[in-house]
Amino acid sequence: MSETPTPDGVQASDVAEGPPIDLPPSISGVEPVRSVRTPIRLEYDFIPSSAAQQYLRAYASKRILGNRSPVDGAVFVPPRGVDPRNGVVADEMVDLADTGHVGSFCITHLPIPGRKDLPVPYVSAWIHLDGADIGFLGLVAGCEAADVRIGMRVRAVWKPDAELGATAENVLHWEPTGDPDVPVDEAGNRAWAVKQAAKRGGDGA
Amino acid sequence: MVSSAIHQVEALTFTTDVQLMVPLINEARSAVGLTQADIGFTCSGSSDFLAGQGFSFVQTLDAVGAYPPISESHVEMDGAFALYEAWVKLQIGEIDTALVYSYGKSSPGSRRDVLAVQLDPYTVAPLWPDAHAIAALQARLLLESGAVSAEGLAEIAVRSQRHAVGNPNALRASAEATVAGLLGEPFVADPLRASDIAAESDGGCVVVLAAGDRARSLCERPAWIRGIDHRIDAHALGVRDLTRAPSAALAAAKAGAGDDRLDLAELHGPTTSQEHILAMEMGLGADTVVNPSGGALAADTLMAAGLVRIAEAARRISSGGADRALAHATSGPCLQQNLVCILEGE
Numbered sequence: 027m028s029e030t031p032t033p034d035g036v037q038a039s040d041v042a043e044g045p046p047i048d049l050p051p052s053i054s055g056v057e058p059v060r061s062v063r064t065p066i067r068l069e070y071d072f073i074p075s076s077a078a079q080q081y082l083r084a085y086a087s088k089r090i091l092g093n094r095s096p097v098d099g100a101v102f103v104p105p106r107g108v109d110p111r112n113g114v115v116a117d118e119m120v121d122l123a124d125t126g127h128v129g130s131f132c133i134t135h136l137p138i139p140g141r142k143d144l145p146v147p148y149v150s151a152w153i154h155l156d157g158a159d160i161g162f163l164g165l166v167a168g169c170e171a172a173d174v175r176i177g178m179r180v181r182a183v184w185k186p187d188a189e190l191g192a193t194a195e196n197v198l199h200w201e202p203t204g205d206p207d208v209p210v211d212e213a214g215n216r217a218w219a220v221k222q223a224a225k226r227g228g229d230g231a
Numbered sequence: 232m233v234s235s236a237i238h239q240v241e242a243l244t245f246t247t248d249v250q251l252m253v254p255l256i257n258e259a260r261s262a263v264g265l266t267q268a269d270i271g272f273t274c275s276g277s278s279d280f281l282a283g284q285g286f287s288f289v290q291t292l293d294a295v296g297a298y299p300p301i302s303e304s305h306v307e308m309d310g311a312f313a314l315y316e317a318w319v320k321l322q323i324g325e326i327d328t329a330l331v332y333s334y335g336k337s338s339p340g341s342r343r344d345v346l347a348v349q350l351d352p353y354t355v356a357p358l359w360p361d362a363h364a365i366a367a368l369q370a371r372l373l374l375e376s377g378a379v380s381a382e383g384l385a386e387i388a389v390r391s392q393r394h395a396v397g398n399p400n401a402l403r404a405s406a407e408a409t410v411a412g413l414l415g416e417p418f419v420a421d422p423l424r425a426s427d428i429a430a431e432s433d434g435g436c437v438v439v440l441a442a443g444d445r446a447r448s449l450c451e452r453p454a455w456i457r458g459i460d461h462r463i464d465a466h467a468l469g470v471r472d473l474t475r476a477p478s479a480a481l482a483a484a485k486a487g488a489g490d491d492r493l494d495l496a497e498l499h500g501p502t503t504s505q506e507h508i509l510a511m512e513m514g515l516g517a518d519t520v521v522n523p524s525g526g527a528l529a530a531d532t533l534m535a536a537g538l539v540r541i542a543e544a545a546r547r548i549s550s551g552g553a554d555r556a557l558a559h560a561t562s563g564p565c566l567q568q569n570l571v572c573i574l575e576g577e
Contacts, residue, residue: 062357064352064357066356068280068283068340068341068344068348069340070339070340071339071340072339073245073339075247075250076250106249106290106293107247108250108253108294109296110292110293110296111296111297111298112296112298113257113267113293113295113297114253115250115253
């Protein structure tokens with residue numbers, strides 16, 4: 027097979043090899059450098075926001091906090107001290123239940139390296155906590171993956187009290203409560219639209 | 232430019248980027264009666280190497296109010312370069328307002344080491360030369376070239392400290408600073424003393440841009456961007472004359488710096504030696520007041536110091552204190568990249 031010539035007529039094999047290099051005598055015969063590792067390590071003193079600090083401390087005692095928007099009352103969890111839709115400070119803290127419903131979910135059949143405690147398939151889901159208006163990421167277990175569905179009611183399965191801490195890892199997973207499902211049309215992010223429509227109706231609009 | 236907001240302090244220890252930017256963005260927008268819904272394009276500048284986190288700018292968008300979805304972009308550069316992107320959009324004419332912001336919190340890490348990772352990653356960065364040492368090499372070359380004396384550098388520091396008096400966003404200000412006093416300071420990185428090196432700050436800056444009659448309706452005296460240009464010199468420190476900054480000279484010429492007299496120039500020189508090189512390359516005359524705010528020496532917020540220069544120059548035009556100003560931003564090691572913006576009153 028003939029080689030594809032480069033625009034100036036040089037054969038591709040010439041380009042790959044490169045032109046001969048005349049090394050200065052001081053380094054001729056030295057083993058050529060074929061690769062170089064340049065690790066980068068930078069250290070930071072990370073201080074969480076005041077909202078994250080309150081959230082993590084409460085979470086260590088099995089309380090889930092959210093922020094309420096001063097604009098329209100929407101509740102965000104975890105709290106970040108701001109209503110990101112409106113770019114305003116949202117510092118009112120709200121206690122949320124450790125029950126909710128599955129807003130949407132994903133069944134994964136590939137294991138996560140280093141997570142031998144997580145048998146496949148596992149189900150990650152946006153849990154819409156009762157009282158919150160956005161999802162809260164978690165694992166669903168305690169039932170077959172095939173039985174998980176949008177609108178399914180779930181409750182938190184907490185770590186044993188002695189293992190709780192100011193980390194994001196206090197809820198082992200969410201398990202079905204067996205209560206009747208939230209209708210699909212009112213589940214997940216649709217819940218906010220439903221709530222707003224009801225509010226407009228209630229206002230006589 | 233129709234409004235701006237600046238906040239710079241020594242360290243924002245307990246304030247997150249979002250908490251910093253919510254009040255600043257609202258201040259700049261509401262000063263001209265705009266909400267995010269009125270903004271045609273939003274562009275920001277910041278660095279993941281300061282946040283220690285990938286895609287950190289996405290979180291900071293929480294401060295903007297990006298819902299319903301907005302037209303938005305980000306540069307991993309000083310906000311002055313974000314302003315350039317917004318200006319291009321305004322020139323195209325598809326929008327008539329833009330919000331530009333940038334911020335930097337270097338206090339959680341080591342700024343002089345963070346800056347090492349912008350160097351050539353194969354032969355220079357692995358040596359971890361800190362930013363002060365690199366700038367000192369440049370300053371030594373400059374002194375030995377005879378272009379300026381140690382006293383000349385100290386005079387730049389004295390002027391900065393005196394001008395910074397009364398600037399609430401300046402960290403280093405003194406009406407009593409003297410050349411003799413500064414020359415008595417010990418070296419931080421020979422030949423640079425503490426006063427030769429910018430005061431490190433955390434902070435942010437926000438500006439609102441508007442085009443044509445929209446600008447005139449929002450602001451009594453907008454600062455018009457009459458020219459803006461940015462140019463880049465070679466990255467490798469060994470292949471260029473570090474006593475010069477050809478890209479700064481070229482950017483100034485292309486932006487039209489020499490077309491008329493300049494009342495003031497806000498230069499982003501992180502050291503006195505770099506400020507000297509910039510003033511020389513841009514051909515600034517004795518009738519141009521350099522760094523009336525104190526400049527970057529008085530407070531240098533990484534990723535924002537260049538945008539702050541533009542905002543400081545624009546404020547002086549909008550207040551009627553100046554008619555024509557030059558604002559400059561730099562990026563990269565030893566003045567590698569330079570942006571020049573010419574602002575005028577009407």
